[in-house]
Amino acid sequence: MAKRVVPESERRRRRPTRQGAVLSEQLIVETALRLLRYHGGAGLTVRRLGAALGADPSTLYRYFRGMDELTLAIADELIGRAIRGWRASGEWRADLRGIGLRLHSAYLAHPQAAVLAASRITGRTHEATAIEAILGVLRTAGLENADAVRVYRSLVDLSLAFAALDGAALALPRAVRDADRQMWRTRYGRLTPGTHPHIAATAGPLVACMDGSAYPATLDMLLDSTASRLTRGR
Amino acid sequence: MAKRVVPESERRRRRPTRQGAVLSEQLIVETALRLLRYHGGAGLTVRRLGAALGADPSTLYRYFRGMDELTLAIADELIGRAIRGWRASGEWRADLRGIGLRLHSAYLAHPQAAVLAASRITGRTHEATAIEAILGVLRTAGLENADAVRVYRSLVDLSLAFAALDGAALALPRAVRDADRQMWRTRYGRLTPGTHPHIAATAGPLVACMDGSAYPATLDMLLDSTASRLTRGR
DNA sequence: GGCTTATGCCAACACCGTTGCCGGTGGATG
DNA sequence: CATCCACCGGCAACGGTGTTGGCATAAGCC
Incomplete structure (x- = not known):
């Protein structure tokens, strides 16, 4: 709820994921494109995207308000x-x-x-x-x-x-x-x-x-x- | 498995739903269009469609192999x-x-x-x-x-x-x-x-x-x- | 009137997007 | 170098999704 999404330009603290990945808007978008190509149109999923990035799905909501904003x-x-x-x-x-x-x-x-x-x-x-x-x-x-x-x-x-x-x-x-x-x-x-x-x-x-x-x-x-x-x- | 979908033209036994509806391909498509208009693009759902028709969701799979065939x-x-x-x-x-x-x-x-x-x-x-x-x-x-x-x-x-x-x-x-x-x-x-x-x-x-x-x-x-x-x- | 089987229903499965909360850690501050 | 706090990743849960296997029943053919 009203969870603030920090704009990419103001991000200071980059904490690596448990699996070692350092997230960013750019990395997420690129991974999403790869997932789409590889798994087909219905294959882009918050959970799968999280797994592909080595992060918990819910973490992505710190970068995008939801699936729709990721689409944009x-x-x-x-x-x-x-x-x-x-x-x-x-x-x-x-x-x-x-x-x-x-x-x-x-x-x-x-x-x-x-x-x-x-x-x-x-x-x-x-x-x-x-x-x-x-x-x-x-x-x-x-x-x-x-x-x-x-x-x-x-x-x-x-x-x-x-x-x-x-x-x-x-x-x-x-x-x-x-x-x-x-x-x-x-x-x-x-x-x-x-x-x-x-x-x-x-x-x-x-x-x-x-x-x-x-x-x-x-x-x-x-x-x-x-x-x-x-x-x-x- | 390989659940056979009887073509509309060969349907003989029309058993009414518990709630009294008599299903048909035509009726299902029309109801789906109504649902789409009323509930928006993501609002067409097997379960909602079933509810709108007064039938169990799984029943629709006797008429369409899946969501994709309904789309066609x-x-x-x-x-x-x-x-x-x-x-x-x-x-x-x-x-x-x-x-x-x-x-x-x-x-x-x-x-x-x-x-x-x-x-x-x-x-x-x-x-x-x-x-x-x-x-x-x-x-x-x-x-x-x-x-x-x-x-x-x-x-x-x-x-x-x-x-x-x-x-x-x-x-x-x-x-x-x-x-x-x-x-x-x-x-x-x-x-x-x-x-x-x-x-x-x-x-x-x-x-x-x-x-x-x-x-x-x-x-x-x-x-x-x-x-x-x-x-x-x- | 009996038989076959089409067809409706139930319960279950694995998956989905999303959120509230917690805890640790990065970085600014002093 | 120590302190603090807010950012951010992880967890668990909620209510929803498409789809399927099995079961009971009633429709229509003979």
Whole structure:
């Protein structure tokens, strides 16, 4: 109750765990990401996290108010990894495409984490940096403020939404994922032209197209639209 | 073990619950949707669901192999509600827009369910019907098979991904959601031009644009791109 | 009307997030 | 170098979760 969580920057006393680990926000987040990758989406557990760190589960509540705050810290870490080292090239379309792909793949590097984190607003440093970068590209390219904001929102939401969707697919247990892919081949690849003529006519490309993510193609369509909005504006 | 789940179509003996309820797949799914809406995303529980139905929790395992299969049934129900009663008008752009908006809003009518269900492939009837409808619109409009399939995939993934994203935002506890909106106003609405000039310059439109969903605007951009692909094809 | 077996119920298991309390220890203070 | 105290790790507990094996019963077929 009202248990105070000391901000990482004000931590003075670092007492090692009985098993010798010295905890920190950073260490906890990294361990959580490892747990997620290794044990699957439902495998991130306060108890397991404690065990992996060599600490009592309840100790973690000295660092995060609860599971939800840990999730936000994970989201922040992912955004940070996405924009780390990014530089504007001056070519707006390549820049936007680069940022989008970076976001998407930083999240997808940890699919289970992506599912948890993609829909959260962190309000922390990395988030502001990313927003500033994207808006900068759009306004420098010549978009009106209102248009820039609209495109910004579409771009970010698109990237995060696809990160969550693709992450969920990747995070499924191996057996389920294989069963899903098989479903496309057996069920939709062999529907009779009588009842489903269009599916039957496109069966080949349809099955082939279901591999991988639709994100890059969709991102390109969004950039197409932005490009024509730009030329029309001039 | 290997407890057999009798398919709904082969059910003969309908024995009423001690409290008088007569169970069925349909009834369980509907009750689950009601529970989700009423108790929030984490409120769908086998035990609560049992209680709401007037049945022992373990009884539900005679209808679904587990929580996951129940999720798929929910997803199927949502797709069904989305395409129920849809008819092609012949104008491809309006038709695609209509299907997309229907999908999105059918899912968002149950935000918590959308989060669970949007990323799943059901492989059931409604899904095939939806695919057939969309492919039909695209091919009738004049797209090559390969292009039609690509646009199909982008459209569906976009709609479901945004359903999950927007659903997650809507499903947050009231207090958290209000805090998030406030964050835009206070944090991003007041960043200094020194460190974040672009955010500062667009603060007004930025805050305003964060209300509501970016889905309709993004969908329109996707349709823009499809339109120019069509005219270029001719 | 009898038989089979589908189906509802009970009890139990292992696990979950979270909290109140205690005790030891780090670091500041003198 | 001694003192003190608040920070922080550990313990035990609470009420909840999904899931399963076994049992009794009643529904529907012959």
